[in-house]
Amino acid sequence: MDNKMYFKRKIYDKLVEWKKNSDGKTALLIEGARRIGKSTIVELFAKNEYENYLIIDFNIAPNEIKDLFINERSDIDLILQKLQSFYGKVLPVRKSLIIFDEVQFCPEARSMIKYLVADGRYDYLETGSLISIKKNVENILIPSEERKINMYPLDFEEFLWTLNDNATIPFLRDCYINKKKVDIAHKRIMKDFRTYILVGGMPQAIAEYINTKSFDRVDEIKRNILSLYHDDINKHEHVIFDLDDGSELRYMDTRKFGKMYLIKKEDINKIGPLVKLGLEPWDDNLTSEYLLDKYKKKKLPIKSVLLDQNIIVGIGNIYADEILFLSKINPLKKCNLITKEEAENIIKYTKKVLEAAIEKGGTTIRTYSSVDGVHGLFQNELFVHGKDKNNCPICNTKIEKIKVGGRGTYYCPKCQTLQ
Numbered sequence: 001m002d003n004k005m006y007f008k009r010k011i012y013d014k015l016v017e018w019k020k021n022s023d024g025k026t027a028l029l030i031e032g033a034r035r036i037g038k039s040t041i042v043e044l045f046a047k048n049e050y051e052n053y054l055i056i057d058f059n060i061a062p063n064e065i066k067d068l069f070i071n072e073r074s075d076i077d078l079i080l081q082k083l084q085s086f087y088g089k090v091l092p093v094r095k096s097l098i099i100f101d102e103v104q105f106c107p108e109a110r111s112m113i114k115y116l117v118a119d120g121r122y123d124y125l126e127t128g129s130l131i132s133i134k135k136n137v138e139n140i141l142i143p144s145e146e147r148k149i150n151m152y153p154l155d156f157e158e159f160l161w162t163l164n165d166n167a168t169i170p171f172l173r174d175c176y177i178n179k180k181k182v183d184i185a186h187k188r189i190m191k192d193f194r195t196y197i198l199v200g201g202m203p204q205a206i207a208e209y210i211n212t213k214s215f216d217r218v219d220e221i222k223r224n225i226l227s228l229y230h231d232d233i234n235k236h237e238h239v240i241f242d243l244d245d246g247s248e249l250r251y252m253d254t255r256k257f258g259k260m261y262l263i264k265k266e267d268i269n270k271i272g273p274l275v276k277l278g279l280e281p282w283d284d285n286l287t288s289e290y291l292l293d294k295y296k297k298k299k300l301p302i303k304s305v306l307l308d309q310n311i312i313v314g315i316g317n318i319y320a321d322e323i324l325f326l327s328k329i330n331p332l333k334k335c336n337l338i339t340k341e342e343a344e345n346i347i348k349y350t351k352k353v354l355e356a357a358i359e360k361g362g363t364t365i366r367t368y369s370s371v372d373g374v375h376g377l378f379q380n381e382l383f384v385h386g387k388d389k390n391n392c393p394i395c396n397t398k399i400e401k402i403k404v405g406g407r408g409t410y411y412c413p414k415c416q417t418l419q
């Protein structure tokens with residue numbers, strides 16, 4: 001876009017300062033929401049302060065470029081050569097800037113910064129949004145060579161600069177410091193301030209305002225930016241609750257296993273999945289009689305039935321294996337053949353295993369009911385789950401792994417015989 005407006009931004013001076021002070025020893029990451037003008041200011045900085053530069057926009061970069069940072073990491077010469085030929089630029093050593101734009105789309109490139117900075121041939125600038133959210137930093141060693149500054153939309157002073165007003169803020173400062181009256185200028189400044197509140201600090205919205213003076217058009221642009229933000233965040237976010245104190249409760253579900261129901265308070269025990277939930281492990285009604293009654297109609301393997309939340313709640317795949325191991329029950333045993341003694345063991349060890357698990361879960365679940373003062377048998381230690389490389393801690397037989405109902409299942413073939 002050739003008709004792009006370049007607004008004067010305060011952050012520019014910080015970039016110049018970084019270039020001077022760092023002298024190639026660090027990379028700089030500019031973090032801030034999308035569309036606040038990061039790429040624009042960075043490009044302007046590159047044009048003005050370097051002989052040449054190269055921008056990789058990871059939002060649109062082809063896979064062959066991203067692939068360099070994933071599969072060619074050991075060969076910096078190759079990476080730098082390919083980048084220059086792909087973007088058709090020749091970068092003079094120590095006089096050029098390489099920009100990783102929207103680096104959150106390629107965490108591998110960000111993790112290469114350490115080596116690129118050490119290589120020393122070029123300066124590196126990164127821009128990114130949502131850079132600290134988990135999926136963008138997972139498995140990434142944040143390079144200590146990276147300095148970070150935050151960028152925001154235009155503030156009121158920057159907004160006035162776009163209207164070619166360089167005098168108002170120094171004047172206001174002077175009034176403030178010397179306790180002078182703003183007087184006759186007050187009305188005009190308040191009008192500009194209200195305009196700023198309406199237009200906001202997004203460069204695209206300000207450019208539209210300058211060109212058209214139409215608040216409708218400005219509003220449309222801001223709506224588009226908002227929906228872009230929603231798309232960025234919304235991928236796994238399905239429900240957002242606006243709470244009374246202004247904060248938000250967000251329901252994120254990457255695997256879409258969850259369900260949500262909107263029901264009246266009085267219907268909570270009549271409608272929805274809670275109605276069908278089984279007993280808590282610590283419920284007094286959880287007895288061997290209760291279990292045997294539930295088990296007698298089914299012929300499924302006990303492992304699968306333990307995972308059925310309509311009988312006992314809270315037993316997941318890992319803990320089912322541990323419970324069966326401690327109860328000395330083969331995971332494939334049909335549940336209608338479970339004896340009274342076995343059912344009692346299941347109840348006993350369900351409590352022990354889950355108590356230990358909750359204990360391990362730390363302070364966030366510590367307030368959960370009925371775990372006070374109870375310490376699990378094995379704290380963080382699992383006996384069988386995931387231990388198919390190990391031997392049984394009781395009889396030293398090799399732990400086996402099988403599939404039961406599609407779930408990975410571990411057990412000791414000697415301690416947990418099928419009879």
Ligand SMILES: [Zn+2]
Nearest residue numbers: 392395412415
């Ligand atoms: Zn064993």
